[in-house]
Amino acid sequence: MKKTGMTLIVKNVAKLVTAFIAVFGIYIALTGHISPGGGFAGGVILAAAAVLMVLAFGSGASKRIVTEGKCHVWDAAGAIGFLVVALCGYFVGSFFFNLVPPGNVFHLTSAGTIPLSNLAILVKVGAGMAGVFLALSAFRRVKPEE
């Protein structure tokens, strides 16, 4: 197999760090209603983890985790999920009605549908940013055949 990606040092550091970056992005999004952050910021951090992966290992070796098709699917799924959260409120009262009763402030389940919206935005933005990075970098390497 042809050697792809960067040197051994970069690969090992990326292996160590990528999971923490991804978890941090998810954390930022899930606690968006308690502390500064939110779905957009967390999604960008999650996409940064995918970008680090692709940069360190090359687009060929990282295809097991980050692929173009997966990015498309999750991007659309996040958009649909956000819309579903909005429509759930629509069927109860008004559009974006917060149908889950708010609990104690500063608890993880305190803000009704806001964490669900944040989760959908996290998936959407993360997959979208990673997919755009793949489109800008990895798609170029594909030689046109036929």
Added chain:
Amino acid sequence: VGGFDQSTEDVTDMELVVAPGTIPAFGEPVLANDPATHEVQPGVAKDYLQYTAKDPDPEQHRDTGAGNAVMGILLDYRAYDTLGEATVIFVSILGAYALLRHVGRKKKEGAA
């Protein structure tokens, strides 16, 4: 948040503020503090900040329960705007995919 109740209350508040004879001067925002008394006038922004992180009180206000007031406004009071933002990002990413992929472009070159 029960958008309907909230909005009707806001409308009545606004009508009180913009009653005849008390129309604020041009360049004086309705939601800002009163320059004479330095008191916060009743308005949308005050309600948002007051009721976002308040303990739930189902009798009066169904608030967001979010400790982060920014997220409470962004994803509850003004969630429709955020949906538009997400749509903008979605469409721009779709445009990037459509421009950067090879398949469609090559077919067109082959046809031409």
